[in-house]
Amino acid sequence: MAKSSSILWNRTVQAYLSPRGDTLLFLLAIISVVSLLTNELSRSYAFAADFEGFDADDFEYDEESNDAAIPSQHSPPLSATTLAQSSTPESHHGPPTPELEDPAPVGGELGGKPPHASSTLDFWDEDEFEGIPFQISDPIVDSQGLRSEPPAAAAEIIVISPEPTSPQKFSLRSYVIEIVCISFLIVFAINFFIGKRQNELIALCWASQFATKDSIFDKNFSLLGTGDGKEDAPLLLKEGQNVFKFYASGRRFCQGLLATMELRCRHDLISRLTDLLFSNTDTITFEVVMNDDAMDHVVLAVARKKMAKSMHKEARDLQRFATLMPAAPSGRRWLAEDLMVVTESKEVAGDLISDAVIDQVFGVKAFEQTGKGFISLHFSDQHPGSRKNILFLKFALPGANHMPDMTRLVSLVPYYIDLIGRYKLSPQARAKTEASRAKAAQEAFKELQNLRQEAVLRKKAEKKKLMEEAEAKLSAEAVRRKEEKERSRKMKKVTPKVKMLRSH
The missing domain is CATH 1.20.5 (Single alpha-helices involved in coiled-coils or other helix-helix interfaces)
Incomplete structure (x- = not known):
């Protein structure tokens, strides 16, 4: 009777556990936990009473046996098991063979309690648990295993706290490019103001030496600068950081004079560095526009030998009308050996390069003193452009403290204006x-x-x-x-x- 009632009870439980539609998984977990507790209680009762079967009505709980059977609240939860329902109501399969058997726990690990003597398979009843092929784990052994060996999931979830990093020390090596760029900009700005001031100082020194009261241009021209004769008018016109111009007018034989000072680009740091490799000098060019009836047929140029040859090839008027004059006129003192004359006729060269000019500028002894400042002179009545009668004189500017050294060179400007304005060719030279x-x-x-x-x-x-x-x-x-x-x-x-x- 007991066997038939247990079978009926199991069928009733299986009927309620059979899935109907979308059965909640939570219900399955609750039923599995209840079955585990039922199995533990039945095993402990059978061990005490020593009989094979039992009836559901005769089963009574003992408080002490219940407390011993139920694991402590501090023990880890039981491992979840899955239920596999058999296709037939009855089955003759025996209990599953255990794959691994847990070794007997060490007494020290359990706090001095004796190990559990019986195995899980000793209380297996084929008639009671028919059709449920799952293995019930021993809670005591499981608790011992969980205490002795930590689970793998807990070992994997280990938060490694980052070690406190020490603050990096300040190093100039990591800012080399920034330091170089900022230093270059600072040096460039300082050089700009210094170079600008140096160029202005050179131009002002030249103007104070030759364009102020009782100077050469003040004695030879009536109007200096662009201020229409006003006293507070500026003498120089600044067209750039290294370009300055000076204008003068009010003299016979010419319409006016324009002096252009082209100084080195001292305000530019790169140009200043290139000046160390290539010798560049500060230059001043005097351009005198002669009147149409004040200049005869004159084409003449004087420069150093190399430069004279290049001028003869490049200048159109010199190329068409003039030739190189390597030899000096017979019976006369002539220029220094470093200079060469390009002229249309020897008569013009002999008349314009007078003895006074040779003694003051172009002679052998005089050129040793003034040779550093002289570059070239070019007189032509066939200059290509809107104005044909033009005189060009180009000199090198000395330093701001050495402006009086070029007094002889600057004196050539008014001297040649008067000389060419009064000069007349001979009939033979004019015919040619x-x-x-x-x-x-x-x-x-x-x-x-x-x-x-x-x-x-x-x-x-x-x-x-x-x-x-x-x-x-x-x-x-x-x-x-x-x-x-x-x-x-x-x-x-x-x-x-x-x-x-x-x-x-």
Whole structure:
């Protein structure tokens, strides 16, 4: 009777555990825990009473046995088990063979309690747990295993706290590029203001030496600067950080004078560094525009030998009218060996390079003192440009403290204005210069004609090309009508004109 009642009870439980639709998993977990507790209680009761079966009505709980059977609250939870329902209501399979058996725990680990003597399989009842092939783990052994060996999941979830890093020490090596850039900008700014001030100082020193009251230009020109004769007007015109200009007018034989000072780019740090490799100098160029009737046929240039040859090749007026003069005129003192003359005639060179100029500037002894400041001079009445009669004198500027050293060179400007303004060629020299100028005028006219013809031919070619492109776009009918029109026009030209007279 007990066996039949247990079977009936199991069938009832299986009926409630069978899934109906979407059964909650939580219900399955509760039922599995209840079955485990039932199994433990039945095993402890069988061990005490020593009989095979039991009835559900006769089973009573003992408080002491219940407390011993139920694991302590501090022990870890039991491992979840899964229930596999058999397809047939009855099964003759025996209990599953255990794969691994836990070794007997050490007494010291359990706090001195004796180990559990019986195994889980000793109380297996085929009739009671028929159709449920799962193994019930011993709670005492499980608690011992959990206490002795930590679970793998707990070992994996280990938070490693970051070690406190010591603050990095400040190092200049990590900021090398920034330091270099900032240092370059600072040096560039300092050099800009210093170089700007140096250039202004040189220009002001030159103006105070030669353009102030009782100076060379004040004695030879009536108007200095661009201030219309006002006392507080500036003498220099600053066009850049290294370009300064000075203007003077009010002198016979010339329309005016323009002095341009081109100084080194001291305000630019890179240019200053390149000046250390290449010797650049500060220069001043005097450009004097002569009156049309105050200058005769004069083409003359004086410079150092290398520079004179380059000027003869590059300057158009020197290339067309003048030639190199390597030898000195007979019976006269001449220039220093470093200088060379490019002139249209020896007469002009002998008259303009007078003994006074040789003694003061171009002589052998004088050039040792003034040679450092002299660069070139170029006089021409055939200068290419809007103004033909022009005098060019180019000198090197000394330092701000050595401006009086170029007094002789600056004195050449008013000297040659008066000399060339009063100079007249001889009839023989004039005849030669007029012949050369007439020949040059014919060549210039031929060049102009050639340029005009080339321009006309270029326009015709462009027009023809446009017409061909337009014809290519026309249709066949339009081309045929155009050809007929052209043919009829030619026939009209060929046929003679006949006049008809009316008879009375």
